[in-house]
Amino acid sequence: MGAGISTLFNARNAPSGDTDWDLSFLNPSTSAAPPVARGLIILNQPFSRSLLDGLWKACSWHCCADGGANRLFDLLPDELRRSYIPDLIKGDLDSLRADVRDYYSSKGVSVIQDHDQNSTDLMKCVQAIQEHEKLESREYDIVLLGGLGGRLDQTVHTLSYVHKLRRMRKKVFVVTDDNISWVLGEGQHRILIDHDILGPTCGLLPIGVESTVLTTTGLRWNLTEARSSFDGLISTSNHLVPEEKYVTINTSRPIWWCVELSNRKD
Numbered sequence: 400m401g402a403g404i405s406t407l408f409n410a411r412n413a414p415s416g417d418t419d420w421d422l423s424f425l426n427p428s429t430s431a432a433p434p435v436a437r438g439l440i441i442l443n444q445p446f447s448r449s450l451l452d453g454l455w456k457a458c459s460w461h462c463c464a465d466g467g468a469n470r471l472f473d474l475l476p477d478e479l480r481r482s483y484i485p486d487l488i489k490g491d492l493d494s495l496r497a498d499v500r501d502y503y504s505s506k507g508v509s510v511i512q513d514h515d516q517n518s519t520d521l522m523k524c525v526q527a528i529q530e531h532e533k534l535e536s537r538e539y540d541i542v543l544l545g546g547l548g549g550r551l552d553q554t555v556h557t558l559s560y561v562h563k564l565r566r567m568r569k570k571v572f573v574v575t576d577d578n579i580s581w582v583l584g585e586g587q588h589r590i591l592i593d594h595d596i597l598g599p600t601c602g603l604l605p606i607g608v609e610s611t612v613l614t615t616t617g618l619r620w621n622l623t624e625a626r627s628s629f630d631g632l633i634s635t636s637n638h639l640v641p642e643e644k645y646v647t648i649n650t651s652r653p654i655w656w657c658v659e660l661s662n663r664k665d
């Protein structure tokens with residue numbers, strides 16, 4: 400594959416469909432300054448302190464989707480709460496508690512109520528990050544904390560919405576205590592694997608497409624020009640190979656890729 404290290408953090412300018420992925424922002428022991436701007440959207444789902452700490456540091460803009468602010472507030476001890484002040488709380492605000500709203504308002508956080516009943520709080524927050532990008536004239540990768548694995552309708556919404564966001568060529572990662580996952584657009588991908596934080600399991604999920612043709616390297620059960628579909632073959636419970644530095648995936652259509660996060664329980 401043609402893309403070298405210099406394009407690692409520059410996927411938007413990479414040749415279409417030829418993308419390198421670096422997840423070093425997940426590793427708290429990686430001290431390098433963030434090479435890209437990232438926005439964190441905290442959704443209303445449980446998450447651990449260690450996951451929050453890592454993602455908070457990796458992102459320069461922080462937003463809570465409605466009840467996501469309750470999660471942030473409740474997870475932090477009083478003396479630490481003031482070190483984790485989001486830039487924005489946004490949603491229809493049917494979940495945000497009054498005490499949480501009062502606390503963050505008193506710290507100067509914008510709390511924006513959007514009553515639109517045709518868009519979810521997740522969508523409202525992505526809209527906010529787009530507005531922020533315009534103001535700052537720079538693009539942000541997006542990290543969603545939560546959104547998979549709770550209510551099935553919300554989970555499918557996250558899968559669908561992030562699948563649709565790929566058209567904007569944004570990097571959108573969905574992170575939970577169990578997984579990091581994102582949509583690989585059609586083409587060739589090379590994913591740098593830090594075995595200290597990723598694995599052992601992973602999956603390639605043909606959600607939102609009729610079918611896709613996959614060729615992989617770096618997995619225990621590789622695929623070669625194999626057609627995958629929701630109604631047919633799906634690679635679940637696959638494994639990373641400990642000796643392999645990269646996983647490569649070629650896909651003819653967009654596909655959800657997920658990889659387990661290790662050492663994340665606290």
Ligand SMILES: Nc1ncnc2c1ncn2[C@@H]1O[C@H](COP(=O)(O)OP(=O)(O)OP(=O)(O)O)[C@@H](O)[C@H]1O
Binds near residue numbers: 442545553
């Ligand atoms: N059980 C869940 N499973 C998965 N994601 C969730 C769940 N609950 C909330 N979320 C995510 O967190 C966001 C904020 O949720 P919150 O509970 O504050 O509002 P909601 O009324 O449930 O969501 P919405 O208004 O978006 O329908 C949601 O937009 C969704 O992305």
Ligand SMILES: Cc1ncc(C[n+]2csc(CCO)c2C)c(N)n1
Binds near residue numbers: 491515517519
């Ligand atoms: C066809 C259709 N189905 C469901 C909803 C409900 N809905 C979707 S997003 C949202 C906002 C939640 O904060 C609500 C209530 C709708 N509008 N249209």
